[in-house]
Amino acid sequence: MPSKLERHHHLKRLLDAGLLRSRAQGTFHYYEAEYPALRTLTDYLWEDCCKRGQSSCC
Secondary structure, eight states: OOOHHHHHHHHHHHHHHHHHEEEEETTTTEEEEEEEEHHHHHHIIIIIISSSTTSTTT
């Protein structure tokens, strides 16, 4: 299992990329997916990277 520092690093990267949002409540942080941003990313990967399933990468 990743350490607390490793989890923080990965969550921060996702936050910086706009794929997550965070809210603090007391000493806790709650993370939620940014579904429109995730949809945009998966659409790009499907259309441009994977060529709609025609590429060997997918």
